[in-house]
Amino acid sequence: MDLNLLLESLREDPAFIKNVTYWGVSRKKKPEYSPLPESLHPILSDYLKKSGIKKLYTHQAEAYRAITSQKDTVIVTPTASGKTLAYNLPVLDTLLKDKNSRAIYLFPTKALSQDQIKTIKDVGAEDLRLYIYDGDTPSSVRQIARKEGRLIVTNPDMLHSGILPNHPKWVKIFDGLKYIVIDELHTYRGIFGSHLAHVISRLLRIARFYNSSPIIIATSATIQNPKELFTSITGRDPVLIDKSGAPQGEKHYIIYNPPFVDPQQGIRRGVVLESCRVARRFIEEGYQTIVFARSRLNTEIILSYLKQWIPAKRNQIEGYRGGYLPNERRAIERGLKEGSILGVVSTNALELGIDIGGMDVSIMAGYPGSVASFHQQAGRSGRKVSTSVAILITSNSPLDQYIAAHPEYLIQKSPESALINPKNIYILVDQVKCAAFELPFAENEKLGDEEIADVLEYLEDKNVLHREGGKYHWQERSYPAENISLRSADSGNLVIVDMTDGGRRVIGEVDKASVPVLLYENAIYIHGSQQYIVVKLDWDKQVAYVEQSRVNYYTDAETKTDIKILQHNKEEDARAYRVFLSDVLVRTVAVKYKKIKFGTHENVGFGDINLPPTEMHTRGLILGFSHELFGGLERDEREKLLVSISHLLQNIAPLYVMTDLRDIGVAENLKQPVIELPSVILYDRYPGGIGLSDRLFEIKATLLVAAAERVSECECENGCPSCVGPERYNKDLVKKFFQDVITRSIY
Ligand SMILES: [Zn+2]
Structure with missing residues (x-):
């Protein structure tokens, strides 16, 4: 059945439509083009023509103009609008024209960097000397990257602990540094974003030391404050490019609130089963569908229902989440692009820009937690010409129910701000240490925009720094970045060690504040769908010893x-x-914990x-x-x-x-x-x-x-x-x- 007809039949199905609190249609949008810039390096214009691109979308041309005229730029356009090309063109153009120029790309995840470099490799220019530099890079390649690399693709963690502290080995990169690209800027909020602000200050400080003044380019999903976030992370005021010239087929947005089973108690049908029911209607008709689940567990549950309910297509339905092996993931991404996979159930792992092509249908099993995530997940469905649909199935939570009643919150201008706090004193002290290790601080120097005179004095008191000749120098033996994680505010984490079968395997870390509610003795700790029981907690050594277990309850601490x-x-x-x-x-x-039985949620002990x-x-x-x-x-x-x-x-x-x-x-x-x-x-x-x-x-x-x-x-x-x-x-x-x-x- 044609998708438009299928949607029409849903509209006329009373059992479906009575639960719909919003059904909006965004009209088909025609592409808006600009000619290829005349100044573009021939290798790039040839590459574009070979790939069938004879002109640019207007936002890509606008980005090219802004970036090549040395303006810091933030690009905020929808998923699949060609954001990557918008910054790749000006950056690669400069690298090809000026042999001394260099660039650093920052992606929030490794998978994303793997995906994005494919495009650059396709350009086929040897001169670009592109290297991925992350935890998986073998040491032989690392050396070459440092010596010969011109375009370094990495992540903030690696920049912080691997590149900046070793800047003398990266002289060539810093000498010629022209561009810093921060992809998916909106993902840097909270602790991670607050750390990143200082990591960027450290990067710019080192660049200054080598007499470079790079331009910063970022891409972001739609949030209320992309410019403000850019400024708080980089200290710069960017040009905002947010008018997309990319085409879009007709797109339906539906908010579906599962019906009551018990109106008095306010209990609605569960979001998981309801999402399966809705997804089934599209997959059975052969429409490529992605279902986003809120947890890894829900991903597996939805996947098994769909396979069970649609036996004829069970081999064309796959799951996708963290914990799957990289080659499994690549195979699924390919299958989606080529169309051999019809249905995929994913956590938000597929929300970020990995290229899987546009799908027909995107179903969100529960509000993904932010408007930005909603638009990214909804944006996974979308065709350039034909119709597509995004459906949000709301859960029982107050937030989901608020949204079911206020669809304008999602559809109109995003009201939510991405927040960071670079002034957080724990983060600031840690970052000043890292920066002082890299280059000594002058007495009145700031880190980015932050006044740090007090912090420097404090670190001198603690004998971490010593003052000499008007400068603060690092004096400890250790190297600070190694022990400072960008993902936490307090470097004191507790390590979890799996002792099953007499082994000693570190399976994870937990911040100290969460220990009393997660890792007390006899607690059931769940990690990657495996259950563990905490056998011993060594508070002084900061280690929790666990063993694999199989019980039918979980534990819940009362604090x-x-x-x-x-x-x-x-x-x-x-x-x-x-x-x-x-x-x-x-x-x-x-004070105490309860044992709660899976499924029935009854209390079975404490x-x-x-x-x-x-x-x-x-x-x-x-x-x-x-x-x-x-x-x-x-x-x-x-x-x-x-x-x-x-x-x-x-x-x-x-x-x-x-x-x-x-x-x-x-x-x-x-x-x-x-x-x-x-x-x-x-x-x-x-x-x-x-x-x-x-x-x-x-x-x-x-x-x-x-x-x-x-x-x-x-x-x-x-x-x-x-x-x-x-x-x-x-x-x-x-x-x-x-x-x-x-x-x-x-x-
Ligand atoms: Zn109520």
Whole structure:
């Protein structure tokens, strides 16, 4: 059946259409072209003509002009609009024309760099001397790359620990460095992005040392603040290119909210099965379909259902996720491009720019967590001429339900900001160490835009640096970057060692703060779908010893969190509530754990946890509500109300800050000792903070309105996990509370 007809039949199918909360169609878009730049190097124009490209899309031509006139540039156009070519052309052009010029490409993942270099290799110019430099590069190749490389493709981790600390070996690269390309800029947020900002400062500092001043080019998915993110990571103000000239066939966007099974309890049909049902209709008809699952486990479940339900096509349906071998993945990517694979179930591993061609249908089993991810996953379906469709199947979570009721949030301009916090003191200190190892610091020198005089003095006190001749020099033996991970704020991680069958195999690391909830003795720890039981936790040596196990339960720790306000940085009084942005000390202690049976979720036992409390300095947003909002409620009721409020706020917050729910901690306090009001505290779950609370302080009123909307719009009768939370506290009271907050607030 023709896809348009199939969509028409879905529209007329009452069982389907009654669950659709949004169905929008973006009209077919014609391509807009610009001629190939006349100044383009003949090797490149020949290559383009050979590949059938006789002209450029307008955004590619615009990027070429901006970049060749030495302007920092950020390119924000949809998936499959030819973003890569937009920066490759000007960069390769320069490399071909100027034999001394060099470039560094940064990709967030190894797979992505492998994929992207294929294009450059196809150009077939020996002169380009392209080398991938990452953890997999053999040492013989590394030497050649350092000596002869002109275009180095790497990732931020390798730049940080392999290239920058060894800059004297990379003289040629730094001498001629003309371009730095940062692909998928929006993926650098939180801790990783905060580190990257300093890594780029270090890179520019070294480039300056060798008298180079490279241009920075980035690509990004659609977020609210691509220019701002570019500036906070690079310190530069870029040209923004965001009008795509690429063509697009007609595209349907559908939001599908699974029907209620129990409206009173607010329980809907599960997102996994419902996604399988929808996917089946398209795959059976022969449409190439990608299903995005929210976890590796769900990927496997959806895959096995689809294979079972569509026996005739079972060999054309594959799974794709981290943990599959690289050659398996390559085979699947090829199969998708060539059309021999009809269905693929993937985690967000296929969300980033790996080239698999355009699919007919993209189905998201649950909101992928951010608008940027939504557009990238939706963008996996899309044909230049023919019709395609993207369907979001929403889950029970408050965030998913908010989106089902507010499709404009997804479809219109993205409201979410990618946030970083280069001022995070833990990150800054670590990065100053790395930079000082690379080149000594002058007394008044900054790192990027950050003032670091205090940090330098502190490191001198600690005998990490010594001052001589007006400069701070590195004086430790060790080499700092090796022990500093860009993916965490605090270098103290705990190592997990698998002792199964008398072995000793390191299977992973966990940040210290998570140990009390994940790795207490007898905890079931799940890693790559394998279960382990923690047999011994050596807190002093920072090692957890585990053994493989097969039990039918998982463990869930109960923690007590106590938050102490150290210092207020900002405050406002909105009459109905007072709000503070503060430095806080979060003290967490795990007291006991429950054993919970898989499937039925029944409680099948418990045990004690004997671990010292952990402490973390971070940033917090404190909302202290006026007593009158709780008028007449018993203590117990007030407590439950506060829990519902914080549940809603925590779950709604990712609408405005691009982050995982787990990055935001919450706590309630009936009478917060410092501000003496019933309070909800939202805090950054990373030492030093990553900018979440700061942003939430700015948008607190919007956040409260969104929470109010969620609870008043929820279709359940008495309160459910999608609105007031798993405790199902009195919905009317929660609703009234938020209405009162909003009507009584003044700004
Ligand atoms: Zn509800």
